[in-house]
Amino acid sequence: MDFxxxxxxxxxxxxxxxxxxxxxxxxxLLEYFxxxxxxxxxxxxxxxxxxxxxxxxxxxxxxxxxxxxQAKRLYELVRSFKDTTIYFQIEYDHTLYLSTDKGKxxxxxxxxxxxxEIPSFPNVNTEEEINEVxxxxxxxxxxxxxALFAISKEDIRPAMMGMLFEFVPEGLRxxxxxxxxxxxxxxxxxxxxxxxxxxxxxxxxxxxxxxxxEKDVKIYFDKNxxxxxxxxxxxxxxxxxxxxxxxxxxxxxxxxxxxxxNREELTDAIKRMLLxxxxxxxxxxxxxxxxxxxxxxxxxxxxxxxxxxxxxEFNGEPMDIGLNAAFLLEVLTHLSxxxxxxxxxNSPTKAIIIVPVKGKENYDxxxxxMPVRLNT
Amino acid sequence: MDFxxxxxxxxxxxxxxxxxxxxxxxxxLLEYFxxxxxxxxxxxxxxxxxxxxxxxxxxxxxxxxxxxxQAKRLYELVRSFKDTTIYFQIEYDHTLYLSTDKGKxxxxxxxxxxxxEIPSFPNVNTEEEINEVxxxxxxxxxxxxxALFAISKEDIRPAMMGMLFEFVPEGLRxxxxxxxxxxxxxxxxxxxxxxxxxxxxxxxxxxxxxxxxEKDVKIYFDKNxxxxxxxxxxxxxxxxxxxxxxxxxxxxxxxxxxxxxNREELTDAIKRMLLxxxxxxxxxxxxxxxxxxxxxxxxxxxxxxxxxxxxxEFNGEPMDIGLNAAFLLEVLTHLSxxxxxxxxxNSPTKAIIIVPVKGKENYDxxxxxMPVRLNT
Numbered sequence: 001m002d003f004x005x006x007x008x009x010x011x012x013x014x015x016x017x018x019x020x021x022x023x024x025x026x027x028x029l030l031e032y033f034x035x036x037x038x039x040x041x042x043x044x045x046x047x048x049x050x051x052x053x054x055x056x057x058x059x060x061x062x063x064x065x066x067x068x069x070q071a072k073r074l075y076e077l078v079r080s081f082k083d084t085t086i087y088f089q090i091e092y093d094h095t096l097y098l099s100t101d102k103g104k105x106x107x108x109x110x111x112x113x114x115x116x117e118i119p120s121f122p123n124v125n126t127e128e129e130i131n132e133v134x135x136x137x138x139x140x141x142x143x144x145x146x147a148l149f150a151i152s153k154e155d156i157r158p159a160m161m162g163m164l165f166e167f168v169p170e171g172l173r174x175x176x177x178x179x180x181x182x183x184x185x186x187x188x189x190x191x192x193x194x195x196x197x198x199x200x201x202x203x204x205x206x207x208x209x210x211x212x213x214e215k216d217v218k219i220y221f222d223k224n225x226x227x228x229x230x231x232x233x234x235x236x237x238x239x240x241x242x243x244x245x246x247x248x249x250x251x252x253x254x255x256x257x258x259x260x261x262n263r264e265e266l267t268d269a270i271k272r273m274l275l276x277x278x279x280x281x282x283x284x285x286x287x288x289x290x291x292x293x294x295x296x297x298x299x300x301x302x303x304x305x306x307x308x309x310x311x312x313e314f315n316g317e318p319m320d321i322g323l324n325a326a327f328l329l330e331v332l333t334h335l336s337x338x339x340x341x342x343x344x345x346n347s348p349t350k351a352i353i354i355v356p357v358k359g360k361e362n363y364d365x366x367x368x369x370m371p372v373r374l375n376t
Numbered sequence: 377m378d379f380x381x382x383x384x385x386x387x388x389x390x391x392x393x394x395x396x397x398x399x400x401x402x403x404x405l406l407e408y409f410x411x412x413x414x415x416x417x418x419x420x421x422x423x424x425x426x427x428x429x430x431x432x433x434x435x436x437x438x439x440x441x442x443x444x445x446q447a448k449r450l451y452e453l454v455r456s457f458k459d460t461t462i463y464f465q466i467e468y469d470h471t472l473y474l475s476t477d478k479g480k481x482x483x484x485x486x487x488x489x490x491x492x493e494i495p496s497f498p499n500v501n502t503e504e505e506i507n508e509v510x511x512x513x514x515x516x517x518x519x520x521x522x523a524l525f526a527i528s529k530e531d532i533r534p535a536m537m538g539m540l541f542e543f544v545p546e547g548l549r550x551x552x553x554x555x556x557x558x559x560x561x562x563x564x565x566x567x568x569x570x571x572x573x574x575x576x577x578x579x580x581x582x583x584x585x586x587x588x589x590e591k592d593v594k595i596y597f598d599k600n601x602x603x604x605x606x607x608x609x610x611x612x613x614x615x616x617x618x619x620x621x622x623x624x625x626x627x628x629x630x631x632x633x634x635x636x637x638n639r640e641e642l643t644d645a646i647k648r649m650l651l652x653x654x655x656x657x658x659x660x661x662x663x664x665x666x667x668x669x670x671x672x673x674x675x676x677x678x679x680x681x682x683x684x685x686x687x688x689e690f691n692g693e694p695m696d697i698g699l700n701a702a703f704l705l706e707v708l709t710h711l712s713x714x715x716x717x718x719x720x721x722n723s724p725t726k727a728i729i730i731v732p733v734k735g736k737e738n739y740d741x742x743x744x745x746m747p748v749r750l751n752t
Binding site: 076077095105108272275276303304306309 | 446449452453456471478479480481482483484644645647648651652678679680681682683684685
């Protein structure tokens with residue numbers, strides 16, 4: 001059975017699926033693309049059992065084919081071709097020939113019988129309730145870019161290894177936290193009638209983030225899976241089944257003091273403080289006054305110290321606060337390109353809220369860091 | 377004692393010395409810059425005991441100072457400043473203050489007593505013979521770029537872990553080899569009256585390669601060291617004391633057959649063959665005919681194969697040669713930007729010479745690969 005494809009169109013198809021292929025896996029079948037040719041449509045799947053990706057192109061062929069093909073070898077081969085035609089010739093003895101103007105390449109394909117089942121959405125055969133919502137791709141990407149970094153890498157609390165999607169009357173809220181910092185972003189542009197919370201794994205968010213463009217995304221949730229349908233690709237992910245921690249209790253309501261400061265100046269200063277902080281704790285000190293504040297760090301091992309003074313607006317009484325410079329730096333970086341940020345402060349032992357002074361229309365964005373104890 | 381420097385000028389100075397600072401060393405003192413201020417000149421040294429770097433700038437100061445300063449912390453701090461003035465204030469109690477418009481930073485300096493001795497060239501106090509030659513920096517870089525990759529990484533034959541500098545009547549010859557491939561480049565522009573061979577360690581070549589510009593370089597050799605004096609920095613390296621292997625015996629003289637081929641086309645084809653070759657041996661096959669030749673590879677583990685046919689000019693009888701695709705690819709890449717290359721061949725078991733068809737004026741460049749046994 002034969003068909004042909006343009007090399008660049010085919011490369012584009014494979015490049016979309018390739019991120020789902022695991023590099024190291026105890027299940028070698030996952031290192032293969034799943035190919036399905038039917039009714040003139042070539043569909044390619046890949047999965048690492050957590051997420052799966054699926055995309056199709058039209059090919060002028062009457063034939064039917066299902067088979068597994070080594071992903072890395074095929075993808076690298078196709079990438080190496082300039083714009084040309086690739087002729088596929090599939091034999092019944094599990095061999096597959098690719099021919100181009102350059103040469104001829106023989107690959108072996110495997111049967112699909114042992115490949116894991118790929119969920120499909122919306123599944124008409126199920127009684128399960130499916131929630132569905134449409135979000136603009138760029139808006140989704142904006143939220144992901146702000147919140148992704150704070151997802152926990154540690155599996156002691158599995159729910160925190162994902163991003164919370166919380167449907168609230170005002171829109172859709174995304175929350176991430178690793179216990180040291182938290183990001184909470186509410187997108188008020190999302191219309192829905194859902195009353196649910198879902199936790200989507202980090203890998204789904206980071207892979208999806210690279211695929212999103214300005215087009216709309218249809219999102220389907222059932223009890224255990226989420227499907228993101230983009231114009232040209234579908235990503236299906238397991239949902240994390242654990243209950244997301246009660247983040248609202250962590251966000252203080254009574255932080256009455258505020259510190260307004262230029263984000264870029266503060267970022268630069270903190271980068272220098274990081275050089276003088278102790279490797280383990282990364283502790284630095286904010287000494288707050290009305291119109292300026294001092295940041296300082298001390299490497300107790302070598303006796304090296306650093307001090308800088310920055311202009312600010314602060315409405316509280318002078319106080320000293322200890323902070324982890326590395327965590328704070330990540331928060332400030334992800335508040336880019338905001339010019340001014342506001343720290344909302346209660347006391348040196350309570351969580352500190354950081355928000356953009358201006359912010360983006362129709363979004364509520366809030367980041368939070370926990371202070372560290374000063375030795376004084 | 378005080379002095380001041382411009383932050384960007386100081387950053388440039390430190391950036392030149394920083395490559396000599398080892399990242400992991402059993403001798404913590406090597407992680408420090410050696411600072412010497414004397415007669416209005418600030419000199420900075422760094423060494424990993426194999427190579428040392430040394431550069432100076434003028435500073436308006438009457439004072440004298442010698443001390444060791446943590447290299448990474450100082451370099452990162454200085455890099456973080458925009459264009460500004462840095463004020464140094466050195467106290468007798470081993471503290472050192474840097475002040476800028478941003479803030480104040482306290483560092484600790486150590487005494488230089490335990491720092492390894494830094495050789496100096498030309499050393500007037502020695503009776504030792506010193507050879508000296510001048511080479512244009514770009515010409516030196518050209519030879520380094522061609523030959524550096526073939527230096528051996530394995531310490532079983534220590535001489536091969538360096539680049540041979542062989543002064544011959546026609547000029548200066550550079551040779552590198554790891555036993556699988558060899559590069560031999562003769563620069564005929566070098567005037568000298570030296571009759572010597574020196575082996576310069578890989579690290580000296582790779583660090584120097586990044587420092588070279590279009591200006592002339594003065595090179596001094598004594599028995600154990602080489603010094604490269606650039607306009608604004610000096611690199612001194614140990615010489616490798618082992619005898620370089622007799623490379624001339626490896627280069628066959630009677631290779632009467634030649635294969636002329638387009639370098640870029642061949643490079644592309646070999647990249648694809650690499651995907652089908654067996655991971656360990658990377659073996660591919662050249663099947664030579666008069667006006668075209670076939671390249672093929674077979675992954676015996678999976679049964680995947682690849683074949684391409686390329687146009688060529690070949691003046692011998694049809695023959696099959698086995699080659700390591702990875703080694704060949706590196707050789708062809710380093711023959712860039714040559715359009716056409718010529719393989720000089722004797723038989724499938726003899727070393728194969730690869731030369732550019734045109735080549736660069738006043739250079740003789742030759743690369744060599746060893747064939748691998750075919751199973752046929």
